[in-house]
Amino acid sequence: MDSDSQKEDEVPMRLHSAAEYLLRCHADQLRSILLSPDPKLHYPLFVEYAELMDADPTLARLVFANPTDYLRDFDQAAILAHKRVLKSMASHEKGIEKKFIHVRFNVSGSPLECPETFPSIGRVRVKHRGILLTLKGTVIRSGAVKMYEGQRTYQCKKCKYMFPLYPELETRNSITMPSVCPSQRSKPCEGTKFQSIENTTVCHDYQEIKIQESTQVLGVGVIPRSILVILQDDLVDTVKAGDDVIVSGILTAKWSPDLKDVRCDLDPILIANHVRRTNELKSDIDIPDDVSMQFKQFWSDFKHAPLKGRNAILRGICPQVFGLFTVKLAVALTLIGGVQHVDASGTKIRGESHLLLVGDPGTGKSQFLKFAAKLSNRSVITTGLGSTSAGLTVTAVKDGGEWMLEAGALVLADGGLCCIDEFDSMREHDRATIHEAMEQQTISVAKAGLVTTLSTRTVVFGATNPKGNYDPDQPLSVNTALSGPLLSRFDIVLVLLDTKNPEWDAVVSSHILAEGESEESKEDEDLGNMWPLPILRRYIYYVKKHFKPVLTKDAERVISSYYQLQRRSAAQNAARTTVRMLESLIRLAQAHARLMFRNEVTTLDAITAILCIESSMTISAIVDSIGNALHSNFTENPDQEYAKQERLILEKLSSVHEFQESNGLEGLDLKSLVDGDGMGMVM
Template structure:
């Protein structure tokens, strides 16, 4: 037993001396300090001890905490610089399993696969925080003294009965034979209290099979672990699985509910943007663009064709989806206000125009995504709600909060609740949700791309404004960078092209990947979008600035029908879309071509056009044979119209 404690002490002195030194030098003796320990190092150094920790953590973790205190005393004696430092009583060893050989399904199960066999071992779970409770203060060990033999002993609180400390029933003294005393005195001066918080984590919907219900499990955080995560965070928790009696209600059977007592917690939000892209993949991207140096737009279209390849044509929609997912560059203006970089996209269209398919495909391309309907899948809906759990109010995160840092796809956008309609304005523009419910006043972060889809109310009337056709308010529509209207008009030529394409796909062999344009598979496309988003921060050139400014002024003049769209927000949208197009084209500066493409995107989302003679139906937009030649014509037309507009204003 003493040898084991010596091994623990020796390991901590050898591998954690830097952390222990900083703990010794800390001024506050009442704080709880974490001591991070890599399980892989322990396994290399002492496999037998590592095995004991894994199989009996409830027994060995307190030994490690005791060893940490003893290791501090050893270091203080050895190092002169630490002679005046104080030994801290509350040091907790936190074991990090990630990166060790234990990272396999048996010890790293999904939350839905947690079973009785996992009880008592060091278990690691991965999920998203959906609720975070209030921080409470709970009593730790109590010290009792036997009135007969004066033996002192500690009694720990029982988690099963709700952290209450049971009264001892007999004296555990081994000094006197059979001290049968049942009378004990509580020593008040030795009571230690701990910070205590309960959170609930739910398994990520992206790893679930279709039809599976995401399971959740409560997690107990103590001392230094409290208040380090909030609703919407992705976490990896290592701890001990135990059980707690469910609340006793009349005529309801009292069961044991599983609960995880956390030992180590790590947020993985920051890791989301760092998608692992191999160097050879980056070389492939550069090689691809060097091949299309003379015809860059043809190269761009090859990438766009890989977006939702099962849908024929719809060039405008595929371009809009790519630009929305890439987004612009976030910046802070002179007053310190953040101007969002994320773009929002709304598809308004008749049934059967492929809106939901685009939503599903966009969710696959994004590293973090939530798909929901306007009504919302839970009581939390799209934003956030206050729920009462065991007599305590806590916040439950909705779809927009859970998608923070990713993409939120909302189908049936027009059918959202009134409460969500009021809150989504702030969530889309300021990228926060301010909550004041049941005494809980807070602000949650929603740095998310919103991709909405809705059907028009009845038959779409081109003569009326978007607000009337969709029953969405003007301020809400103005927050969308692109609004595309997909009308299912009867066009015999288009119907013939589409039907022949679908039939050809049905006849073709399943193994053929011709329509994926060579290298652009789903994985490559996903990597490409993440790479350009992380690597490029495009800046506007003078030519691009002039084009965007002229177009904005022209739209403001002829804004009779599009009053909801032609606000200052439209100018910001143009900049964001131009930056996104520059990123898509593998460039670090926004040139005139990017500005004109942004204008064409905005034009296709206007009910009446200020520039292009016929806006056309986005549903019937197809990929052209020579996009670069086509662009030259469009550029000439747009620049001519903008020049005329400037002359008129003079």
Template sequence: MASDLCEAFAGFLILHHKEQIQSMVLYQDPMLHYSLQIDFAELTEHDPSLSHLLYSQPNDLLPVFDNAARYAQNCANASIKEFVHVRINVSGSPLESPESFPSIGRVRVKHRGILLTLKGTVIRTGSIKMIEGEREYECRKCKHKFKVYPELETGNSIHLPSSCPSQRSRACEGTSFQYVEGTIVCHDYQEIKIQESTQVLSVGSIPRSMPVILKDDLVDIVKAGDSVIVTGVLTAKWSSDLKDVRCDLDPTLIANYVRRTNELKSEIDIPEDVVKKFESFWSEYKDNPLKGRNAILQALCPQVFGLFTVKLAVALTLIGGVQHVDASGTKVRGESHLLLVGDPGTGKSQFLKFAAKLCNRSVITTGLGSTSAGLTVTAVKDGGEWMLEAGALVLADGGICCIDEFDSMREHDRATIHEAMEQQTISIAKAGLVTTLSTRTIVFGATNPKGQYDPNQSLSVNTTLSGPLLSRFDIVLVLLDTKNPEWDAIVSSHILSEQGEPEKGKGSENSINMWPLPMLRTYIHFVRRYFKPNLTKEAERIISSYYQLQRRSATDNAARTTVRMLESLIRLAQAHARLMFRKEVTRMDAIAAILCIESSMTTSAIVDSVGNALHSNFMEHPDQEYAKQEKLILEKLRPFDDFLDTNSI
């Protein structure tokens, strides 16, 4: 039976994966472990009964499949590789169903022993060890040799059979065995822990986690913070036998195939028809581009009325600038950070939650619910060994970390994110573990001012946030509830119309065809990936002149007017160019970046250029309004650069 199955699997490999086998046998090192990846859907199409057997009895058939991969190498005239492992990719196959693709919290006894696939985020990675895979024994009576495999359930211990397992016609029934020297086979071994993604959990659910065992070529291919899809066989492991502690089994997944989905998401090609839709959208708004920009911004958090300045700041933060390496080889971050400081009821948390929906990877936390270890990384002891467990900033690597109630964090905990925000790394020295983890994440914070906001005081005094921390935020928007009667009337009518008649509740603001959330997410991903805008000479002069102006007039905002502000201006100008679907930073992008920075200053260097960010609404003719703002800004910057021409607009 086993030989027939081996021939059937080998026939499938020769038919569908001949090129992979031929390229594998050309490698020189016969001691390496090699992977042979196959699609389960392809096997199902080739032989449905064979695929069903593999799905229902993977413990028996996966070793047979590996033997078939060794047997299939005979077709090539080269050294046969003994250590070949067939890796089963089930994505896109009939197995991708809730039954065989459950969430970690729904894994039950019925899933034991079948081919199971789990999605999650790696929160812990153990050290790479060496474990015994098999050893050979010989019966002293009949000299029959047989292999003994360690049992994972009892902690990889070896259990000899009660009698000789010889299959000869006359039963041996010998009970004395001796170990054959030099027959121990060892494997690379690593334990990781994966946790359910918080995006798929309902409110109030605690994310479940499960240990995963990686062997041979699978070790060290994932790190803490990676989103993964793991295919393997569910087994059980006896928990440690302590006195007066209930003896139970811990579910453990022995991995056969591991795929990093965070890399996969960045490599997804945008369909041509979607790209053409974006191009036709901008060709339609060729004469008034800012109206097109506002049409995109209106899709940001549509349940909140107005707040044009905040929506523009959120869009620029999510898109971000271009990361580059300076002359010394140091990386200068491209991700922007945003802080919303405002009175209660100004919609800060709404923007946080919407921003998390627009990113592939996002972590939402609150100040009170976050410790320094929970934000960065914590050292945990597992089975006598110290391991690092990833915190919020590491889990959000490549995405966004939203921190609500930023002011309620302890001072010590806030200080831990300084390095994560600027250098985009976290240096760890805990329990003898000294390492550096990557945190290429956008930090989006929201906080209430300390008591009543006093415009005469600096931002540090009003928010109780230190100057070094404030300087790391590209934009700090202050939303003050000044109780404007006209604004209150507009907002109340907007909310009431949405409650009363949803069809008619679109309002004048939403009269343009609003982009749906998936399209907005695709657009942000597309411009981040394909647009690397360069600064034009004119944009450079405008940014430089504004920086000089801010440095001269910086009295109350000394914490904000540092060199970091200059880098923020460049990032915001690049983000605006990406938002406008351009591959170079023009005068308009530099002016837009200045307007964003002006909005975040409590005392504006360019008087009357911006108003209250809370009461900023979408204008009917944004291009004409921009022309006035541009003329005003260039007039103010003229003393710092004589080449700036205020007439050519």
């Protein structure tokens, strides 16, 4: 008896203390909820757990130790508090009373971030049940939004006492009736018959997502575990597949579906109270003002020798590999990318470049892939042999009688980089699925009655071995066993041949041996010599965000002449010399202008783009001396070296120009080449 009366006094008391806290610290949030127009929506009220710990330690401890009851009490306290705010509002303010307010606790920066209450998904055990638990992972599947019954009011037939009952998720949302009437009066009623009252059912939105622990933090040989998370009301549809999230909530269990001859188990699920996306933090690399000043200072120092400055940046790319200047330049240009162009009809011409490395074993292809993945703020690495078309694009999965889509590698790398090693070992029809993703930057799916289009604005970086011995006399499609349409989608295809060259071998061996000697003799961070990885990441992010280069007339003329020259002499490289090559030239020239910290594309950028494309041709239309990309090294005076190459290339192109003039083709510019005569539509 005593305990019953004590309980009656206690409930309003704990509601009262929670409401007092919300009124004291979150009155502005309550006011903005009141001023929102729609009374039927579910509104979140965000509370920092660390602040609650400071303000009311007892209440904070109760929320942690018994969240099932206290989170519900906090929701009721929020409604109580917002009614008080409504009364105190001025008459001219139109406040509308709301039915549903949910208090969401953000545990970041509080003591709950210790390993006991913030375990990895693989370490979740029974002891974590019934406390406020926080888990971190990547969303690998998000289900459809459904509706479920969250509360129903019943009445005792004997004493007419009304009480709410909550369906339990554990028993698949069934309501268990109390054995006797729960009214807490001085004389117990002991009624056993109850009836539900009409129109008292409260329904909630409900969505299941699956999160998996991120592979970066796992130990050796550990398979990543996943757990189901249930999102309700305002949390529904806040995350999508591929997002990194931190979820706080209550761990409970759900009976696995009844299957014949299968043991019935309890599967752990987390009922979310607060979801925080962390991939915004990951992709927005924060660049302090002093760092951007450092970049500007660096370029003003190298004003008279800009290519020397550029080479200092390129040396920081994959520093453990000696030389390979052309490959490092190609990696930098691919990661920076050009500017996306949308014409009046809404047709998009992609800004991302794609790169393919073809080379003998031991030429450092995979090293470049791994390093590029570190430089990009969002990246997925996969190998050709272990990838199917479904794994690269999207998989249809049947779950509990309905079909869902699970994102594959290209979709997860949207807005970042997808590295595919051993590109040649993919099956032919699996390779065909990449065609659309590389050019149109979407993936169209029609599987199991789900028809949709997903965006894949990703850079594809492939590495492959040549088929047998590389034969320079044969075209690229024969040497690599890749089809022409696929090769034409790569902006740069670099061939790394391990030819015998005694001088080169001596230099490389001394470099590798020096690496193994002493690690201590590293000099301080001097940007004039070599850039460290964190600065490189920031630099690439900075130039992509701040520079949108446009072509100058000179650059247009150079690119246009080169394209026509290639078209005329392209017996060998027919697969590569399409309008796509012209778009690649523009993209690479724009990327180089960004790399050089400029907003306009000059002749220098156009010629560097030509040199990149040239080194990816088997038989060069202009430069015969470029040869093997593997033996390209950093020169002492790049600016003088460039002046020679520029003179050589412009001489070749001027003959094309004279040819144009004699045929009256002077006014032919890039725009008419890309947009005109239907060729530009070969997107």
